[in-house]
Amino acid sequence: MSNVITWVPACKLDDIEQEGAIRFDHGGRTYAIYRGPDDSVYCTAGLCTHEAIHLADGLVMDYEVECPKHSGAFDYRTGEAIRLPACENLKTYPAEIVDGEVRVALG
Amino acid sequence: MDRIVIIGAGESGTRAAFALRESGFTGSVTLVGTEPHLPYERPPLSKPVNGAVQMKPICGAEALKAAGIDYLQGVSALNVDPHARSVALSAGGTLTYDKLLLSTGARPRRLTCPGSERALDFRTLGDAETIFSRAAAGQNVAIIGGGLIGMELAAVLRGKGIDVGIIEMAPKPLGRAVPARFAARFHARHQAEGVGFHLGQGIAEITDDAVVLADGGKVPADIVVAAIGVQPDTALAEAAGIAVGNGILTDGHLRTSDPNIYASGDCAAVAQPGGGHVRFESWRNARAQAEAAARNMAGGKEIFAAIPWFWTDQYDLGLQVAGLPHPDHQSVIRQLEGGELEFYLDGGCLVAAAGLGVGNGLAKEIKLAEMLIAAGISPDPAVLADPGVNLKSLLKSARAA
Known part of the structure; x- marks a missing residue:
């Protein structure tokens, strides 16, 4: 065990549309990385907590992502489930931009 | 109260x-x-x-x-x-x-032909357990009805190596539920996957090993599923x-x-x-x-006015439809990298949209289209057709107007 955060390089900021998301697979798991309207970046677990649907296919508006299947929605900054049928929060992971590269801490 | x-x-x-x-x-x-x-x-x-x-x-x-x-x-x-x-x-x-x-x-609607009691329904958990516990690779399944349920079931069964025949009264499958353009795409995909189609055919009888068509032809069937709505x-x-x-x-x-x-x-x-x-x-x-x-x-006075929306998944293809497309509507196609969107205009006003792509690839476009429909806009068809114009920016300018 270590408290040192391990950052994983994920993509370039320009790979993500503003107010958009991309899927990121790493270590046998899937994540979603978001670029907010203010160009800040965020990372959550990749699958909706209601059914295993990739959230990166969903619409991002402001700081919300909507599941492409059942329209459940989350605040991707906090992972909070904000619209049914999603009722369980999403796990979130630290994300940051370094020299135009997005990196995430998945530990 | x-x-x-x-x-x-x-x-x-x-x-x-x-x-x-x-x-x-x-x-x-x-x-x-x-x-x-x-x-x-x-x-x-x-x-x-x-x-x-x-x-x-x-x-x-x-x-x-x-x-x-x-x-x-x-x-x-x-x-x-x-x-x-x-x-x-x-x-x-x-x-x-x-x-x-x-x-x-x-x-489920029931068939009325001789032997109709041999046909399984596909509606409840019990129905699904019956079908999937009996259907095994190498068997023949005849699905009566080429609507959404019949076509979705056919795709799943083909994925399990089961031979599937679809029997449909109408000349084409999915005619009632899906815009013609996308119904044709699904039809072609099912054919490429080896599904046999028997179109424009009524049913004479269901026997223990076949569905006998009105024209006398036989569709071999270890299992018959009725999916006629x-x-x-x-x-x-x-x-x-x-x-x-x-x-x-x-x-x-x-x-x-x-x-x-x-x-x-x-x-x-x-x-x-x-x-x-x-x-x-x-x-x-x-x-x-x-x-x-x-x-x-609970005391409210709300008028129900949601825009109809549904999805269907067949093989790796996903279709989503918002609003009620009608053959009389003006159709505008937008070709995208991940698939194709069709917008439907009625007197210039955007009233419906459908998108077919791989998986949920076009879901966000359909969601935006749904919001554009709700905004009641009459967009320039050339703008709708142009994949370079972001639907989100169209929505933002519609809302700002």
Whole structure:
């Protein structure tokens, strides 16, 4: 065990549309990385907590992502489930931009 | 007003029970469901995982208890007495109500040809378990009906190495539910996957090893599934003297001809602003009507006006449709990297959109199209067709205008 955060390089900021998301697979798991309207970046677990649907296919508006299947929605900054049928929060992971590269801490 | 009874514990009835609590209703809520399970989602039934049918409950027993919902599992309503405001139950006894919601759903249409008892339905968890436990690689399955359910089932069965034949009365599959352009794409994909089509064909008879067509041809079948559509379950309403047509007729508030009785979901035919009643068979509609009916039963005055929306997944293709496309609409195509969008304009106004791509690849475009439809815009067709114009920016400028 270590408290040192391990950052994983994920993509370039320009790979993500503003107010958009991309899927990121790493270590046998899937994540979603978001670029907010203010160009800040965020990372959550990749699958909706209601059914295993990739959230990166969903619409991002402001700081919300909507599941492409059942329209459940989350605040991707906090992972909070904000619209049914999603009722369980999403796990979130630290994300940051370094020299135009997005990196995430998945530990 | 302190007692609400809901008949039917499918997606709509169950959603309504919870939505009543979300609306602040504090009286008693009783949910009556015929099936011997917790309320469950139907869409996963056609998607078995590792050969096993998924039973995905809509909610757990704890959630029902925590919300103070009295769930009567495996109990049917025998009749409704609108004057006494009571419901007689198969388990014995009666429930009295101040407001009643009918979410009785729909049941599969039955074939009437000789041997029709050999055909399996595909609607409930029990139906799905029967089909998937019997269907094995190398067998022949004949699906009668080339609608959404029949085509989705065919795709899943082909994925398991089962030979599938689809028999359809109409000259093309998916003619009723899906815009022609995308129906043709699905048809071609199924053909490429080896599904046999018998179109424009009636059924003469079902034997133990084949479906005999009206023209004498035989489609070999170890298993026969009837997927010829559903009919709304209106029997309780009809016997209670409530107005029914193609469904239980409601006004825009989802209230039936009895002021204390509401209807939602597959069984409800809802009055439209332009006249007539429309009934929708979709997951989202079941939930959206449940929420509106619950708010109205709790004292609201809401007119139900959600834009119809559904999806279908076949092989790796996903189609989503928002609004009600009609062949008379002006069609505008937008070609995208991940698939194709079709917009439908009526007198210049955007009224519907459909998108076909791999998986949920076009879901966000359809969601934006739905919001554009709700905004009531009349866009320049050239702009809609141009993949370089972001639909989100179109929406933002529509909202700013």
